[in-house]
Structure formats: structure tokens, C-alpha cells
Amino acid sequence: MPDTPRDLVARINRLRRERRAVILAHNYQLGEVQDVADFTGDSLDLSRKAAATDAEVIVFCGVHFMAETAKILSPRKTVLLPDPASGCPMADMIDGPALRKLKTEHPGAAVVCYVNSSAEVKAECDVCCTSANADKVVASIPADREVLFVPDKFLGGHVQRKLGRPMTLWPGFCPTHARILPEHVERRRREHPGAVVLAHPECRAEVSAMADAVLSTSGMLRFARESEARVFIVATEVGLLHRLQLDSPAKTFVAATEQAVCPNMKRNTLEKVLWALEELRTPIEVPEDVRARAETSLQRMLDVR
Numbered sequence: 001m002p003d004t005p006r007d008l009v010a011r012i013n014r015l016r017r018e019r020r021a022v023i024l025a026h027n028y029q030l031g032e033v034q035d036v037a038d039f040t041g042d043s044l045d046l047s048r049k050a051a052a053t054d055a056e057v058i059v060f061c062g063v064h065f066m067a068e069t070a071k072i073l074s075p076r077k078t079v080l081l082p083d084p085a086s087g088c089p090m091a092d093m094i095d096g097p098a099l100r101k102l103k104t105e106h107p108g109a110a111v112v113c114y115v116n117s118s119a120e121v122k123a124e125c126d127v128c129c130t131s132a133n134a135d136k137v138v139a140s141i142p143a144d145r146e147v148l149f150v151p152d153k154f155l156g157g158h159v160q161r162k163l164g165r166p167m168t169l170w171p172g173f174c175p176t177h178a179r180i181l182p183e184h185v186e187r188r189r190r191e192h193p194g195a196v197v198l199a200h201p202e203c204r205a206e207v208s209a210m211a212d213a214v215l216s217t218s219g220m221l222r223f224a225r226e227s228e229a230r231v232f233i234v235a236t237e238v239g240l241l242h243r244l245q246l247d248s249p250a251k252t253f254v255a256a257t258e259q260a261v262c263p264n265m266k267r268n269t270l271e272k273v274l275w276a277l278e279e280l281r282t283p284i285e286v287p288e289d290v291r292a293r294a295e296t297s298l299q300r301m302l303d304v305r
């Protein structure tokens with residue numbers, strides 16, 4: 001007889017203890033995977049929390065670049081990605097050689113890379129940023145220095161508008177957030193008059209322009225908790241609704257569109273988490289020279305006040 005979800009959770013819990021493992025789940029993971037995790041959150045926050053534990057094994061329920069980020073910050077821990085095929089199409093829109101070519105074409109420019117990028121790209125940039133701190137990071141660069149922003153043109157465009165500072169934007173984007181269209185938001189507004197619209201900066205500029213607030217996932221959680229509003233239209237990957245609802249149970253959260261599903265984020269299941277712990281698979285490795293340079297880019301971001 002196949003395992004019930006309860007059996008799976010019991011076996012995961014036993015192995016988690018035996019392996020001295022910590023399970024991380026990104027906010028966009030399936031609800032049952034979020035529920036079994038030690039920590040849920042955004043990728044950098046999770047990697048930092050895991051690095052601060054004395055766990056020997058990190059099971060990262062997310063996509064490949066996130067597990068790499070955990071490895072960058074915890075080189076001596078074993079970092080496992082339950083489904084090794086879970087990549088990020090946006091992170092894959094630029095690689096090391098492409099970024100090196102861009103840098104040659106823009107000598108002297110500062111390179112800011114969104115954490116949604118490979119370790120190789122992080123190693124090539126000057127400073128990383130998250131969707132929560134991208135504006136602060138860019139503002140920390142002297143105004144007379146050109147800025148190359150990779151890989152997300154929508155996040156870069158949002159920062160550009162906010163700071164009134166032109167940048168050279170790599171034409172990458174998140175296909176999941178790009179599925180959210182202004183007509184989806186308009187329809188939800190008609191269905192829920194007075195609802196507050198929250199949009200992630202990975203959304204198209206037209207969608208961000210319609211939002212009451214443009215926020216990272218952790219920013220949305222905080223905003224919803226602190227707001228007097230009762231109903232929210234959420235323009236980001238639908239997995240965040242699970243967290244929002246747990247966090248603010250008395251409020252109503254509606255996806256801008258149910259089509260905003262990242263198929264890569266949904267590849268990790270309870271079974272795969274169990275198999276990862278049973279067989280210590282799939283370990284993520286980052287060459288030490290790349291890891292060390294990528295860590296410097298992350299550290300520079302953390303040093304920005």
C-alpha cells in the first residue's frame with residue numbers, strides 16, 4: 001500500500017533527526033512541502049538561516065540556484081536538491097560567458113545581479129541584490145558609474161523607475177510572473193471591489209503600475225499582517241497564498257491569476273524530500289573559486305546599509 005502523507009511526514013521526521021538535517025522550503029513550494037519544512041521564506045533568507053544552524057545536511061525545496069546559494073554560504077554542509085531538474089528559466093537566461101561579454105562591452109560599469117542567478121553569474125558580478133533590497137543596492141553605487149542589472153529586466157525596470165536612474169538591463173524575465181496580465185488584475189478588482197493589490201517586482205511594468213504596493217514575498221507577508229485591509233489580490237506565484245493564509249488567517253487572499261504557477265517550484269514533493277534524505281540526493285556542488293567570489297558578491301550586498 002502506498003504511504004499516506006502522514007506516513008511520509010513521519011519517515012521524513014525520523015530521517016531529519018538521524019541525518020541532522022534541516023529542511024528549507026521556498027514560499028512558492030507546494031503547501032505540504034512548506035508544512036514539513038523547518039524554515040519557509042525567500043531564497044537568501046533561507047540560506048542564511050540554514051548556515052546559522054549546526055545541521056550537517058540542508059534539504060533545499062526550491063530550484064537549483066537556491067540550493068547553490070545555500071552551498072555558497074554553507075560550503076561544509078551537504079546541500080541536497082530533492083528534484084535536480086528543478087531549474088529557474090530566468091536564472092538560465094544569462095550565464096558566465098554572456099555576462100563576461102557584457103562586461104567587456106561596458107568597461108568600468110558596476111554589475112548588480114539579482115540572487116535569482118547561478119553561482120557562476122554571482123561570481124562575475126560586483127554585488128548581488130534581492131527583490132527587497134535591489135533599490136538600496138543600486139543606490140549605493142556612485143551616481144556617475146554605469147550599472148548593468150542582470151538577469152531580470154522587470155525588477156531592474158522597477159528599480160530604474162523608483163530611483164530615476166537609467167541602467168543597462170539584461171532582457172531576462174520570470175515566465176511565471178510574466179503570465180500575470182493587467183486584465184487579470186482588472187478582473188479581480190471587479191470581483192473584489194476595494195481589495196488591495198500586491199505585486200511582486202518580477203511582474204510586468206503594467207501590472208506593477210496597477211498595484212497598491214510592489215513588494216518582495218517577505219514584504220507581502222509583512223504588509224498583509226500589518227494592514228487594516230481584509231482582502232488582497234496577490235500578483236505573484238500562487239504558492240505564496242498558502243503562507244499568506246497561514247500567517248493572516250482572518251484575511252482573504254486571491255491570486256491575480258491561477259495561471260501564475262512555476263512548474264519548477266512544484267517539482268519537489270513529500271516523496272522526493274524523503275528520497276533526498278534516504279539517499280542523500282542530489283548533492284549540489286559549486287567549485288571553490290566560483291563559490292568564494294559569489295560569496296563576496298553576496299557579502300557586499302549584506303554590507304549595504
Ligand code: SF4
Nearest residue numbers: 088089090174176262
Ligand atoms: S517563479 Fe520565476 S524566478 Fe522563481 S523559480 Fe520560477 S521561473 Fe524562476
